[in-house]
Amino acid sequence: MQWLKHVVLVAAVGIVGADSQDPIEHIRESDLRADLFALAGDQMRGREGGTLDEMAASMWIAERARDAGLLPGGDNGTYFQFFPLERYRVSAQSTVTLGGQALRMGHDVLPDGTTTAHVDAPVVMASAAQLAGSAESPSLDVAGKAVVVRYASAPGVTTPLPSLRAWVRTIQRAVAAQEPAAIVAIVPDEARDQWNRSAAAFPRGSYALDPDGTAEPRVPSVGMPLLYVRESAITGTLAASARVTAAITAESFQYPSVNIIARVPGRDPMLAGEYVLYSAHQDHDGVRYPVEGDDIWNGADDNATTSVALLAIGRAVAAAPGRRSSLFIWHGAEERGLMGSRWFVKNPVVPLSAIAAVLNGDMLGRNEPDTAALLGATAPHRNSPELVAMALAANTAVTKFTVDSSWDSPDHREGWYYRSDHLPYARAGVPALFFSTLLHPDYHTPFDNPDRIDIGKLARMTRWMYATGRTVSEAETRPAVDPEFKLERCRDYTGNYCGN
Ligand SMILES: [Zn+2]
Incomplete structure (x- = not known):
């Protein structure tokens, strides 16, 4: 009874209350800015996958996730899922x-x-x-x-x-x-x-x-x-x-990387066994050679933006849980080859069949303020037309970006669809979308710094991901997978035609 009262209260305050705060108001530019400058600051040393710097950044994220009201979703009651990177190099x-x-x-x-x-x-x-x-x-x-x-x-x-x-x-x-x-x-x-x-x-x-x-x-x-x-x-x-x-001579060894996993239980007992998965990667390129005197490759856009977006979404979801449960995963060692997402898909903490949708973001804070890209939204990369419709409706209702779909094309020379953590999930048959504000000249240089991020745009991208996830979470039926989905890539990086 106590619990039922709680459900009614959340529904009244969080979802339908006419004069109460919409939970999306928990996504605030001030929080995003403070978190971004901390996570992409020089003290985090570029968070390289498979280094102590990635570990330190991951501990920081887990602490902030706890502060946001998220519960641990990793191994043994922790926020972490460690996994070994196999390393191989000339001695x-x-x-x-x-x-x-x-x-x-x-x-x-x-x-x-x-x-x-x-x-x-x-x-x-x-x-x-x-x-x-x-x-x-x-x-x-x-x-x-x-x-x-x-x-x-x-x-x-x-x-x-x-x-x-x-x-x-x-x-x-x-x-x-x-x-x-x-x-x-x-x-x-x-x-x-x-x-x-x-x-x-x-x-x-x-x-x-x-x-x-x-x-x-x-x-x-x-x-x-x-x-x-x-x-x-x-x-x-x-x-x-x-x-x-x-x-x-050569040497091989293992070094750990880590996924950070947090959750918010759904409020509908009939649907709480299903999950909306919000996805980011916390790692970047670490400390490398200096360019114009700067040797820390901070990765503010790539991908501290989505990492802090997940914290903000977490505050909103924790304030008003959806019918379905929510999972938040910051994937480790993405830059070393989608390692964390590939590991999770083979070692999931909930059955993959229970994941209603994966909403992945990578690079959310640059370029024209009113334009953004949604990948996995057009054939052949669209693996769930219903999920795409939910995301586009959320954009129309909440964020009103002009959606650039050209980078989703299998002909696009950057092959952008293939370059972030939604991919292993899509391969495994989970409805998946990739939100991005695309490339810029500071990409993978020491100049991808927090002061170059458009915080207002980051906040809108965060709200778009959240509003999409809320729609999925509240829907009577979850989005279906398109059986026609193909991972078709017609050109490689050099522009050569790959065929099918
Ligand atoms: Zn990235």
Whole structure:
């Protein structure tokens, strides 16, 4: 009886009360701003997935979720679901010498990829132009030798060089048939950006996930190493008799990442076993190389915006729970390959069949104030027309954005639909939408800072996600999955047609 009275009271105050506060009023710009500046501030050090910085940010979010009135929804009565990232990389103990000079792995020399190798071979100096024709008519004998080639345009050539990695691939293709012992690309100081990018990738290595414990253990590929050597690290000139030696080993280990999971029980006992899932990712790119003196890649838009939006939505839902229950998930290590959402879909805390809809946001606070994108809203990426209709109706009623659907097209060169945490859920047959305000020049740079976020727009995007979720939560029947749904992607990043 006590409980029933409570239900009536919530219904009266939260949903139908004519002169009381609409729960959407709990979504306030002041809260969003304060949370955003904290989560995307330099003290959070860019929240890189699989680091202590991500852990610290995750503890902060869990504390704020508790303050917002959300209950723990993770493992063992906590707000957390930890999962292991499988890491794999070239060991920093690997050794390389060039002309007798020892090069420091990670500082003077960098590997491209994780290839283990033992090399002791004479150097053959070549230009890219000399090597270009090697596939058809070898003009240089490089068999069993270490090809040393400088990353530079040929004299008189004014067209810009391809990226270091693409350039090295063309050299590799040109000489592969001759089976050289190694390719050593000398990187001049002018190409510092390219060097920095590879240097940032080196300690990180590659990341993988084994969410159902079925992956085969990874074995290193053994073969011809591709090495980048910083030109300024080489002292003197290379003698004609110089050799390259290399002992390159790999290492693998696990490091945890974490999903933060919170919930609000539904108020209708008949529907409380079903869930509206609000989704964000808390991680970003961490501390990397400086650009214009700033080495913290804060990820304010990507994705502190949705992370703080979920806290605000949580305050609104906690104040007036819907008929269905609500789940709030901040997915870990999204930037390392949708790791947290892929893990959750294989290890869900509620049955996937009980999730009525996934409302994912990624980057909610930039670009034109009145335009926003909804992905998963047009065929073939639309997996629930009824859910799309609910989201569009919520926009018409509450937020009135002009909805840009062009980025949902399978022809769009960015492939945006494939790049956030709704994707594993959609693959698993859960109705899913992706809210975004799309790309901008600060994307994945140290300049994605909180002072560049349009807080008013973030608040409207937050209200749109909330209003959509409230509609789902209150609906008599949950949105159906479209059997025609296809994960169809007609072009890859380079614009090549992929077919079906
Ligand atoms: Zn993101």
